Amino acid sequence: MVVAAAALLLGGGGLAAVATTALAGNSEPDTASGHQHTVTATTVSCPDVGDRLRRVPRSARLQVSKGLAALDRQVATAYEKMTNGDGSDALTRLKQQRSKTIGTMADAIARDAKRPTYLLAMSGCKIKSTGEQQTADTRSGSGYGTKSTNDGWGQDQQQNQTQGGDQSRQGQQQDPQQGQQAPGGPGGPSPDDFADITTVQPNAGEPPFAAPKGNGASTGTFTSECGRNEDGHFNSDNVIVTPGVSNGAHHTHDYVGNKATDAFSDDRKLAASDTTCTNGDLSTYYWPVLRKLDGTSEHKPGAGHDGNNGSVLTPASATIQFRGSQSGAVRAMPQGLRIITGDAKAFTNGTANANASWSCTGFEDRQLKDKYPLCPQGSQVVRTFAFQNCWDGRSTDSANHRTHVTFSDRNGLCPQGFTAIPQLVERVTYDVPQGQSFAVDSFPEQLHKPVTDHGDFINVMPQDLMNKAVDCINRGQQCT
Incomplete structure (x- = not known):
């Protein structure tokens, strides 16, 4: 069960769940017995393609700019899928998307400069622990509202918006005394910050x-x-x-x-x-x-x-x-x-x-x-x-x-x-x-x-x- 819970959420960003006190044979925390799921908070870590760029000819600048924006959208989309419990193949899909985008960027650069083959090894991402723990009831929903699934690049992000602004409020913890969002939810920040x-x-x-x-x-x-x-x-x-x-x-x-x-x-x-x-x-x-x-x-x-x-x-x-x-x-x-x-x-x-x-x-x-x-x-x-x-x-x-x-x-x-x-x-x-x-x-x-x-x-x-x-x-x- 622990492995399944982790696999479900390992994706392109957000929080992966690893149950540490779950009861065997029971997928829900037994609050009456004093048992409760805890999760280790994580996020996605991808190589920073933009930081590794060394030469971009003028002819390729717009295409590279659109490619960098697409890489960020892909991570954001994978983050949303993970935090919404739909991230079982998020890392695999993210790598596929990044490979395609980075390849297209490299092709654009290669038309007027040496092909940056070193970029092609930067498509894979991994999960990074934040060093923080949360109980299961504080991680439902991400507070992240986008529904973009654009796998390509160069399109205006606004074309991919959906209606329903209330989605971006899901999962926020509220301070009942002040009406403020308490830190520590899946979208951050954490009390440790x-x-x-x-x-x-x-x-x-x-x-x-x-x-x-x-x-x-x-x-x-x-x-x-x-x-x-x-x-x-x-x-x-x-x-x-x-x-x-x-x-x-x-x-x-x-x-x-x-x-x-x-x-x-x-x-x-x-x-x-x-x-x-x-x-x-x-x-x-x-x-x-x-x-x-x-x-x-x-x-x-x-x-x-x-x-x-x-x-x-x-x-x-x-x-x-x-x-x-x-x-x-x-x-x-x-x-x-x-x-x-x-x-x-x-x-x-x-x-x-x-x-x-x-x-x-x-x-x-x-x-x-x-x-x-x-x-x-x-x-x-x-x-x-x-x-x-x-x-x-x-x-x-x-x-x-x-x-x-x-x-x-x-x-x-x-x-x-x-x-x-x-x-x-x-x-x-x-x-x-x-x-x-x-x-x-x-x-x-x-x-x-x-x-x-x-x-x-x-x-x-x-x-x-x-x-x-x-x-x-x-x-x-x-x-x-």
């Missing part, structure tokens, strides 16, 4: 938001005042990773700065847009929304349709600042430079690129990467995104959106072949209800883990404004 900030030992020295200091450092700062997304600029696109594809992120982003940013924005469209920044900065700044787990659900892409339930929290503040280098002067960023910090799939990919951090006001010498902070009364939740500050001097982007930029060492020195640029640091604060009451949007199989937090940036500063920022930073001034 939270930590009382007052019990965390100081680990960061000065807050990450502090500018460089010391002899030789470029100690100035340049701040763009771009608001808190009071106008409600939201979408679930991913213009850097999956341009040209609607709902490429499967989670909703907050945007400040450029008002035209969506999946179909190119450099020309962004340069012609208006901005929320008071100094004329046209750059695009965005990050996943934070939601209050209040039991509400909006059945649309990036929200309940993709397992992201709860009311969106508007930041209390959002500070956009560029700072200098510990080792010396910085040079101007090129127009169109794209940078991603953090990793939206860090829970399954590992933490090598998990650069975002969490804290509380008044406690910012204590930074958390894999926990949400529980802040004292009157203290706000803080998200900090420190972006890569070394550029290869040639490319505004790279095939995996990472290798054209990197971080300096602690002395501000860039690796050979890289040069120092102004470091973007974003600090976003929130007023949240007390307790385990909030979570960041994520891909469904990432289970709303705080380690998946990330930020995205496209430089569209007018050149004279970028020159002003660089001069200000290098002169040790504070400018806006």
Whole structure:
């Protein structure tokens, strides 16, 4: 019976059940005898094809973008099947789908570049344990609302929606005292994902938001005042990773700065847009929304349709600042430079690129990467995104959106072949209800883990404004 239960749910994402206290000959927990099913929470882990890309010719970029979006949809669909108890062949079917999609991507690349045969070995997925346990009565339903079964790629996700937004509320645990969704359900987050900030030992020295200091450092700062997304600029696109594809992120982003940013924005469209920044900065700044787990659900892409339930929290503040280098002067960023910090799939990919951090006001010498902070009364939740500050001097982007930029060492020195640029640091604060009451949007199989937090940036500063920022930073001034 245990084996059968596990086999039923091993699939492309979500929670696999392994009964640990079930009675022999009885498929139901015997609550009268004090026996109860417990399950080990798991999710799916697939090789990150996008992260392994090294060269994508211009002629193949749209097809590769659609392929990456299709791979994410396939995992999401398998996740839904598993959590709805229909995942007996989910891993096998997922591998078949991924093989076809990756092969088509490789064919597109091979028309104008060397065929990336190394990608073809990345179709298989496995089950990853979260290290958490749940009782059987807390895992019925996934809180994941999509009914997409598209095995192909390049189609608009919205074409696959079904009616019935109430489906995305199934399985949520409700706090009878506050009416909020309690963490620990199959869609995440887990109670283990939270930590009382007052019990965390100081680990960061000065807050990450502090500018460089010391002899030789470029100690100035340049701040763009771009608001808190009071106008409600939201979408679930991913213009850097999956341009040209609607709902490429499967989670909703907050945007400040450029008002035209969506999946179909190119450099020309962004340069012609208006901005929320008071100094004329046209750059695009965005990050996943934070939601209050209040039991509400909006059945649309990036929200309940993709397992992201709860009311969106508007930041209390959002500070956009560029700072200098510990080792010396910085040079101007090129127009169109794209940078991603953090990793939206860090829970399954590992933490090598998990650069975002969490804290509380008044406690910012204590930074958390894999926990949400529980802040004292009157203290706000803080998200900090420190972006890569070394550029290869040639490319505004790279095939995996990472290798054209990197971080300096602690002395501000860039690796050979890289040069120092102004470091973007974003600090976003929130007023949240007390307790385990909030979570960041994520891909469904990432289970709303705080380690998946990330930020995205496209430089569209007018050149004279970028020159002003660089001069200000290098002169040790504070400018806006």
